[in-house]
Amino acid sequence: MFKSLKKIFTKSQSVVLLSGAVVTMMLVGIQKLGVLEGLELRVYDQMQQLRASPGVDSRLLIVGVTEKDVRKWGWPLSGEILDRLLGKLDSFQPRAIGLDIFRDQPVNPGHDKLSERLRLSDTITPVCKHTDKTNIGTPPPQGIEAERVGFVDVAEDTDGIIRRNLLLLSPSQSCSAEFSFGLQLALKYLEVQNIRAEYINEELKLRNIIFKRLQNDFGGYRAADAGGYQVMLNYRSSKIAEQVTVTDILTDQVKPDLIKNRIVLIGSTAESLKDILKTPYSSGKLDNSGDMAGVEIHAQSVSQILSVVLNGQPLLWSLPEWGEVLLIGGCALIGGLLVWRLQHPLLLAVSGVSIIAVLFGGIFFIFTQAGWVPFVAPALGFVLSSGTMLAYTAYQAKQEQKEISHLVKQQKDLIAQLQAVSRESGVTLKQGTAASFLGEEVLRDTLLNTRYKIIDNLGSGGFSNTYLAIDTQRPGSPKCVVKQLRPASLEPDYLEILSRLFKTEAEILETLGKHKQIPQLMAVFEENQQFYIVQEFIRGKPLSQELLPGQRLRQSEVVNILKEVLEVLGFVHSYDIIHRDVKPSNLIRRESDEHIVLIDYGAVKQIIPEQQESLTIAIGTAGYAPPEQMAGIPRLNSDIYALGMLGIEALTGIAPKTYRRDSITNKVTIQVQTNANLRNWEEFTDATDELVAIIDKMVDIDFMQRYQVTADVLKVLENI
Numbered sequence: 204m205f206k207s208l209k210k211i212f213t214k215s216q217s218v219v220l221l222s223g224a225v226v227t228m229m230l231v232g233i234q235k236l237g238v239l240e241g242l243e244l245r246v247y248d249q250m251q252q253l254r255a256s257p258g259v260d261s262r263l264l265i266v267g268v269t270e271k272d273v274r275k276w277g278w279p280l281s282g283e284i285l286d287r288l289l290g291k292l293d294s295f296q297p298r299a300i301g302l303d304i305f306r307d308q309p310v311n312p313g314h315d316k317l318s319e320r321l322r323l324s325d326t327i328t329p330v331c332k333h334t335d336k337t338n339i340g341t342p343p344p345q346g347i348e349a350e351r352v353g354f355v356d357v358a359e360d361t362d363g364i365i366r367r368n369l370l371l372l373s374p375s376q377s378c379s380a381e382f383s384f385g386l387q388l389a390l391k392y393l394e395v396q397n398i399r400a401e402y403i404n405e406e407l408k409l410r411n412i413i414f415k416r417l418q419n420d421f422g423g424y425r426a427a428d429a430g431g432y433q434v435m436l437n438y439r440s441s442k443i444a445e446q447v448t449v450t451d452i453l454t455d456q457v458k459p460d461l462i463k464n465r466i467v468l469i470g471s472t473a474e475s476l477k478d479i480l481k482t483p484y485s486s487g488k489l490d491n492s493g494d495m496a497g498v499e500i501h502a503q504s505v506s507q508i509l510s511v512v513l514n515g516q517p518l519l520w521s522l523p524e525w526g527e528v529l530l531i532g533g534c535a536l537i538g539g540l541l542v543w544r545l546q547h548p549l550l551l552a553v554s555g556v557s558i559i560a561v562l563f564g565g566i567f568f569i570f571t572q573a574g575w576v577p578f579v580a581p582a583l584g585f586v587l588s589s590g591t592m593l594a595y596t597a598y599q600a601k602q603e604q605k606e607i608s609h610l611v612k613q614q615k616d617l618i619a620q621l622q623a624v625s626r627e628s629g630v631t632l633k634q635g636t637a638a639s640f641l642g643e644e645v646l647r648d649t650l651l652n653t654r655y656k657i658i659d660n661l662g663s664g665g666f667s668n669t670y671l672a673i674d675t676q677r678p679g680s681p682k683c684v685v686k687q688l689r690p691a692s693l694e695p696d697y698l699e700i701l702s703r704l705f706k707t708e709a710e711i712l713e714t715l716g717k718h719k720q721i722p723q724l725m726a727v728f729e730e731n732q733q734f735y736i737v738q739e740f741i742r743g744k745p746l747s748q749e750l751l752p753g754q755r756l757r758q759s760e761v762v763n764i765l766k767e768v769l770e771v772l773g774f775v776h777s778y779d780i781i782h783r784d785v786k787p788s789n790l791i792r793r794e795s796d797e798h799i800v801l802i803d804y805g806a807v808k809q810i811i812p813e814q815q816e817s818l819t820i821a822i823g824t825a826g827y828a829p830p831e832q833m834a835g836i837p838r839l840n841s842d843i844y845a846l847g848m849l850g851i852e853a854l855t856g857i858a859p860k861t862y863r864r865d866s867i868t869n870k871v872t873i874q875v876q877t878n879a880n881l882r883n884w885e886e887f888t889d890a891t892d893e894l895v896a897i898i899d900k901m902v903d904i905d906f907m908q909r910y911q912v913t914a915d916v917l918k919v920l921e922n923i
Contacts, residue, residue, distance in 0.1 A: 219539035222591045223584075227532040230580050230587070234527075235425060242579040243423025244360065248486030250570045252493075256440035260506040262392065263444035264465045265498055266292070267472035268304075272449040278476065280304065280449070283313025286320055288469070291452050293326060295462035299391035300327045301384060301505075303355060303470030303498045306344045307331075322346050328387045330355045331378035340377025349374065353384030357480065357500065358433055364481040367417060368504050370407065371432035385504025388466050392509060407432060409512045422521040422575035435519035435575070436503060439510070441484045441493065443502045446472070466505055470498025517573040527577060534562065534581040538588035542596060547770075555589060600777070607714055607778040610707050617704040624697045650675065651735060652728045655685055671740065674725070681740070683725055688734040698732065705734045711780065712736065712804060720771045720793075720800045741802065743794040746849075747787035755856040758890050762923050764790075764853065765916070767799045768846055773913040776839045780804075783837055785845035786827045787852070826859030831906050840909050843916060847901030854898075855887040869904045894923055 233239060266288070268280065276284050285304070292300055306317070306329060321329055321344050329347055333356050334340035343352040356378075358367035370386050372378075382390070382400075390400060393409070401408040406416060417433040419426060449469075451457050471478045480500055484493030495503075510516035522530065537558065545551050559582055566576045650656050651672070659671040661684065668687045673680045690701055709727040716723035716739070726737040746764070749756070756764075768790065775782055782789075782804060789803045829844035831837060848859050851871060863872045863881055872881035885895045897919050903909040910916045 218595055219536065219543050219592065222539045222595070223532060223535035223588050226535040226538075226584055226588045226591060227528065230531050230535075230584050231528055234531075234577075234580050237425040239577075239579050239583075240423060240425045241362065243577050244362065244364070244366070245486060246578045247366070247423055247575060248364070248483035250567050251438060251483035252486070253567065254571055256442075258440060259442055259444050260439055260502075260509075262465055262509060263502050263506060264297075264461055264467045265444050265446045265472075265502055266452055266467060266469045267446050267448055267496065267498065268470065268476065269448050269450075270473045270475060273473055273475065275450060279310050281310050281313055282306075282315070282317035283311075284449070284453075286313050286317040288449060288452055289317075289320055289324070289327060291455075292462060292467055292469075293324065295459045297326065297462050297465050297467045298395065299388045299466045300324075301353070301388045301466065301468040301470075301501065302327055302329050303384065303468060303501060305330065305332075305341050307342045318344060318346065325351075326391070328353050328384065328391065330384050331380050332356055333372055333375045333378045340375065342377055343379065349379035349381070351387075352378075352380040353382055353387035354378050354380040355384045355497065355501065357497070358428065358431075359480075360427070362481070364483060364486065365500055366436055366483060367427070367433045368436035368507060369431050369433050370414065370504075373431075383501075383504065385501045386508060388468070388501075388505050389508035389512075392466050392505075393512060398512060409508070412511055412518075414511075414518065420524070422519070423577045423579070436500075437507050437510075437516070437519055437573070438483060438503050439506045443499055443506055444468075468498050468502050468505070470496060470501070472496040472498065519573050519575050521575045522577075527580070530576065530581050531584040535584035535588035538585040539592045542589050542592035551589075555585075558585060603714055604778055607711060607780065610711050611779055614704060614707050614711070617700055617707060621697065621700045621704060624692075624694065624700060651685060652726070652730060655683065655735075655737060657685065658682075672737075674737075682742075683740050684722070684738045686736040686738070688736075690732060690734075693732065701734070702729065705729075709736060711778075712738070714778065715775060715780070715804060718771060718774045720767070720798055721774075721804075722800065722802055741791045741793055741800045743791045743800070745788045746790040746792065746799070749792070750787050750849075750853050751856070752858060753856045755888060756853045758854070758894060758923075761850055761853045761890075762894065762920055764799065765846065765850055766920055768801060768849075769843075769913045769917050769920075771799075771801045772842050772846070773917070775801075775804075776842070776913060779839070781837045781839055782842050782845075783828075783832065784824055785842050785849065786824045787849060790849075826862065829902075829906065830904060838906055840906055840911055843901050843910050843913065844903075844906075847898050850898050851884050851902070854890050854894075855884055857884075857887060864904060870899060871902055891923070897923070 268278075280288075285302070285306070289300065289302070302321075306321070321327055329344050329352055331343040331352055331354055332338065332341040333354055335356070343349075354372055356369055356372060357365050358369045360366055368383075368385070370383050371381060372383075374381055380387075386400075390398075393399075398410050403413060407414040414432075414434050417427070417429050417435060419429040421427065421429075421435070445461065447457050447461070478497040479491070479494050480497060482493055482495050482500065484495075485491070486493070507516075511518055538555075541554055541558070542551065545554060562582060562585070563578060566578045569576050648657065654674060654676040655672040656675055657670045657672050661669040661671050663669070667689065670685045670687065672683055672685045674683050688701075688705065690698055692698075706727070709724065713724045715721050722741055723739040724736070725739060726735075728735050728737075768785070772782065772785070782801065784803055785801070789801065791800045791802055792798070793800050824845075825833075827845040827848045828837075829841050832841040832844075848862070848871075851857075851862070852859055855873065857873055857875075861873055861875070862884070863874055864870070865872050865881060865883075871884045873884050873887060874881050888895075890898075897916065900908070900910055901916060
């Protein structure tokens, strides 16, 4: 039997591992196809939005061309206006000025004067744009060296959002610039500290920082266009820098301190000029509140480069492929283990949500430390593995139910055969006659099955004894419970049927022992024509020590007892098994966690010798067992009846032996003294009418009017 239990345990482990492995391989394959990329990018955007903002970058200033400026100065701005604007800004000694306004064509008046300023000033960086699939490109102003120009091309994802920082591109016919607009401005700022761009193994290096080239499978990407030289654009905040307008500069409304030693970026911010782009702050929003002007995105690029080089801000990093596989596999394994270990739907739901929340929280924390770890694939691994194990356990439970139903039927047939053989041999069977501890002295301090040492007697009933023993072959010699079944007859036919019945019951007990509030079956064996069942020893006190005469429990305590026992009975009844003997002494409050454990299952123990020829089984304990069970035809809701009687006992502090039935209403009544009038049981308790009504239905004398299943009782108890 121990080998059988180990085999089941190993099988469950194998299913968890197999499920996790299959789910992991499937998700890795799906991930490689790029199916999850869109979802991963959405999560990336949400983390970007959740991250704390450090505020604006004080090294930058944006001069925006607003709708008001367009109405006042026209569009495109003339060379004269731009020349005046640049002249005023240059007079305040900025470190660099970036002109994010194309000037490949003259806009008079003042074009020549502007062109001369652009040629002579080392502070100003003009822009150009490379040719792409949708644009023929825009050249820089004439006469400007390529080394002084920055391109304004951006790396746009398939959903139109800018998440990557394009730093370098090969010069083209339309745009001779190799460095991006943002990189050019950052380098001008860094020149003061003698920091220049270097190349180490074809990788860009500034100071001691290598800007590692972005790969197309970085983080949540699987098919990103990684052309040129890119890194992830680590947005500083939704508002990157202080902003003023062209009019503010031209009308001298800006303090010089706002410009001096800063990088000034000039560009359009008016929506009508259509230089508005989507950012991670736009994701999931119906309005355009997260969109940014092109000049603001270039400012984000400048800020990131400066922060990395000067402030030690790390570049975004991601896990290697093997790391992602381990993460997905780990989450899949956790999902399978969770379902395997927890059976309660509410616990599963709460635990599942908690684990997903912890996973997201952990990944978000890593994101705040500049790490982009995929969330969707690991979360799906957890969910799919959990779902797979749920489906497997549901299938397994269904198969177990079929098997147990077959065993229960087989058990009934064997009992009938046992009764027939008993009649022929002159031994009749019935429960009710107590037996002494035959062989008690012989068993004490001896080893059963070469390992179980009997140390105490726990009880006796019929022709079965229960002993407390220690398992001498397990580490620490833990205690266990040994039940001994002594045959009423030694006839070969009788023993052969009893042996089959015993093994059938062992299989049933093995299945029931999977529930955490039912003792586990440890072993079964036969020795010297005696049959033994070894079960887990539950350290604790029986409820019979809590339900003392004259002492009432609080309603909340009783409701909790009812709920706990009903949940265990629900598991037992799911296999069409009736406990038959629900009573306080068979309910142990476990010492380790205060949960109630239901003990003493089985039909074999209920077949006991008697002098009469009438035969019956599974009668139960008088006072708790309902009439149909006393008549030998118990039903599933017979256990509900017994639990209801226990509830009355707990609420009233009066034992069931004094309970009577009202001849008219059939309700449970109590006779406190001899010849005293019968009184309804609720008169002896402070329980609410709602709970009284529930218990009255639990103990209805007519099993058809009683609650049929434990789930119905649990549902109404939730309202108490």
